[in-house]
Amino acid sequence: MRLLRPLLMTAALLTALPAAAQELRIGFKAAVDGSDPHQNYTPNRNVQLHVYEPLVFQDPFMRPLPGAASSWRQISDEAWEFTLREGLTFHDGTPVTADDVVFSIKRAREITGLRTFVGQTRSIASAEAKDARTVIIRTRGLSTLLPNQMAVIAIVSRRLAEGAVEADFNGGRAAIGTGPYRWVRLSQGQDVVLERAERHWREPEPWQRVTFRFIGNDSARVAALLAGDVDVIDNVPAALYGRVRDSDRSQLITGTGLFTLYMYLDHFRDQVVYATGPDGQPLARNPIRDPRVRQAMNLALNRAALAERAMEGSADPIGQFAGPGFIGHDPSLPVPAQDIAQARRLLAEAGYPDGFGLTIHCTNNRFAGDSRTCQVVGQMLTSVGIRVTVDALPTAVFFRRANGGQGLDPEFTAFMAIFASSTGVASETMSSILRTRNAALGQGPLNRGRYSNPAMDAALDRVDRTLDDAERERAMGAAARIAIEDNAILPIFSLRASYGVRRGLTLTPRGDQYTMATGIRTAP
Known part of the structure; x- marks a missing residue:
């Protein structure tokens, strides 16, 4: 199994950055319309992955990597064992337990509507906590793709999310995850604001504050990048490739897409x-x-x-x-x-x-x-x-x-x-x-x-x-x-995944076309 090797910045470098350099502003084509991490809608999930982590991460080509789980193994034809990272905590400092994972899987399976993860959880018969750090997921028959499917289920706190409604996730009691950023607010039709989490199992992110600003019009989004109003934009249309590529303020980055x-x-x-x-x-x-x-x-x-x-x-x-x-x-x-x-x-x-x-x-x-x-x-x-x-x-x-x-x-x-x-x-x-x-x-x-x-x-x-x-x-x-x-x-x-990026920054394109602050860094 390959190990996760995220890009890291040392604490010394973080303290050396000026305050303005620690803010990342992203011009986002699609408006995020909900904060519940178990509603399966691409723009929402893109942002929520900064806050709520799954057991399994995905590399730019969507291949599985260790996430909140440090390892996993198949223990029988109809059972998998996932081991949580040692010392994994929620943003409020409470430990993440196997019971939280069991609750999160159950909630993702039972939530109603069209935006559900029913397809990704179809093989799961049950989930149980073996001990505080070990989850056993039992499947309906042999399910060899279960780790891939677990990459889409966000882990939430049972204590805070049980019975929670949308408002509880939008800066309320349930807006607590294990990710590198904390949820601050969703302003419908305007933006989502995140702040760097004080506690996370990796080195701190370089960005103290990340704002996803909704700019649905393609020309307006590109104009915001060229004017310096945002640092990164997603979904650059081909007709505007030249404007982004030829500017001395920006660069065009594209990659193979999944959609x-x-x-x-x-x-x-x-x-x-x-x-x-x-x-x-x-x-x-x-x-x-x-x-x-x-x-x-x-x-x-x-x-x-x-x-x-x-x-x-x-x-x-x-x-x-x-x-x-x-x-x-x-x-x-x-x-x-x-x-x-x-x-x-x-x-x-x-x-x-x-x-x-x-x-x-x-x-x-x-x-x-x-x-x-x-x-x-x-x-x-x-x-x-x-x-x-x-x-x-x-x-x-x-x-x-x-x-x-x-x-x-x-x-x-x-x-x-x-x-x-x-x-x-x-x-x-x-x-x-x-x-x-x-x-x-x-x-x-x-x-x-x-x-x-x-x-x-x-x-x-x-x-x-x-x-x-x-x-x-x-x-x-x-x-x-x-x-x-x-x-x-x-x-x-x-x-094709396409991004406009301010010069002086680097970005790793992803097949899912997500715009992840965790993949954006200052150029060396």
Whole structure:
């Protein structure tokens, strides 16, 4: 097991820093809308990881490292043992015990709503405290990815968080973690303020105060960096790369990203509203349920052009569920090549020699280039005979309709959205968005297209049961191949992590695109 080697600054250097140098100001695209660490929402979790630590940390490619737990081991086919770091305490000085961990797992599993960690905790049958520093987690059968899944469960104090509500975490009684920073306040729609914790098991952070300031407009965020109003910004759009890169005040840093744009497809309705014939009326049958139609749609896409032109170089074309460097990437699975002639032949074989009409839904403010990408995808599909109408919606409206209330049965027939598993593991992505839905086992919680393939389910079962790391990754590749050959969902490209950073600072890009103060330092 690799040891965690964080970047450290000595106490002497900290005292030598001027007060202004100890404040870090981050311009954040997405607004944090909650302080409860067990609500699974990416912007919230990004900030909360500074305050609440999981048992297992993740490196920039989401591979597991020791966190609040100094070690872990599998003690039987259905049990893992995690050992807490010696001397680990909460910010108020009280020791962290195995009972706090058991409570945190239980709370994360039982919290309700759409933003839950039910998928990541699906394999857990129970958790118990063996002694003050040892937690035993029992699983439903063999669960080889449990350490990866534990990287998303924040540890809170049972004493303070039992019965806690949102206000208790926003600077109230429950806002106590084990991380290098303490929670000060969340101002809705404005910012989150953190302060360096007096107690932490690592060397003190160089930043006394960290402010995440919400600046949703891309141009305004870049302008704030260039004006010196903030020190770091996230999600630099490709159209503004040059402004950040060419300024004598800032630098552009990019890295391989985990968030992937997928086209989700309706596999469960016999007839759909948004697939129409020449007369504009809904077709008698859902054409997407025909594998030849799905393959034709796949072959219509020029992923390289989408990444380079529609996204202006801020994305990488992809044809699977994990990019290079991430767990489960299979080098033998190529990015599909565009083949317009074959796509047209497949449509004719499926009974659509003259094509059909299709409305594609997507977001228009989820990431830079989302609406433009949707328009170009529509043009590519139209070129093979699928006459596309694009309906680009604000994110809040899009997901309300994509979620079908809370039943996760979208009204859409084909729609595009980005997704990334918080574990960074390819099989976990498939388990969330493609595995046959099984609420009792926490499988397929975001399978909006209701895809169901026993062969892929069985392949994912093998992943869950395989102990050897290399063999498990091969099993992930086998599961991915089944889904890709069936065109269950269409991976299009992965977004590059992009940051604007004040000169004089260094930043380590992360696959999850998180902006971590713990990865930002003054340049040597």
